Amino acid sequence: MTPTRSSTWSAARQRQALDLSARYRHGASVNELARTTGLSKSTVLNRLRLVDTPMRAPQQTRLLRADPVEAAARSERAAEMRRWYETGASVAALAAVFDCSPRTVRRLLARANTAVRSPSETRALRSDGQARRDLMRTLRARYEAGASVPLLAVGCGYSTSTVYRLLHQAGTALRPGHRPAPEARGDRSP
Known part of the structure; x- marks a missing residue:
């Protein structure tokens, strides 16, 4: 997959966008990518979109990563x-x-x-x-x-x-009622 704006991007930025896309497709969230790369969340989103990465809903990310x-x-x-x-x-x-x-x-x-x-x-x-x-x-x-x-x-x-x-x-045979023990009820025998 090549970036859609390859003429304005440096080779390093293109590699970074493709790397972000690959990590995202394998289950990393946008927040995790932002945290690990030091980029802002909006920059990560922009780079993912510019390399035509299909985006997931948060629920889909949780399901993808679920045990x-x-x-x-x-x-x-x-x-x-x-x-x-x-x-x-x-x-x-x-x-x-x-x-x-x-x-x-x-x-x-x-x-x-x-x-x-x-x-x-x-x-x-x-x-x-x-x-x-x-x-x-x-x-x-x-x-x-x-x-x-x-x-x-x-x-x-x-x-x-x-x-x-x-x-x-419904004709259910009910279990006998359970009453708490006398000491739990507060009864005191003389």
Whole structure:
């Protein structure tokens, strides 16, 4: 690839632009290139553009440089979010369950090829009888796999009492309630 303005560039500047382009294509970010070369960010961008380097979005840079294990974990997390979301969970509820921001939830749902619903669509989904039965089956499966009722409540956006009612309606055998030990409750025996 030759620079588009080779007549006005010195040979050293042309080599530098081609070197920057090669490093950028192999995953270096514009900020890293600016830091390592001592050039300003705008100079790095100008040199990359002048040698017709295809530019990436920051997300594409992160994906390019991502560790394969981390990428697989992120994809699994996105798929899990999608499963919860399709049963009627809201973006805010998923953010609480997965301990991240709603923006991150939307980004991961988009990565899992999920169209994000409007708030009115979420409310309509919750009032649908089939969706409620699907939610009951999902809650039962997750509860029987070991999930706690408070976690399920946060995940689907309902109160714990509603989750208990849905589990009961789904015919779930509930685990015995766990009460804290007497010393944790503050009971004192004489």
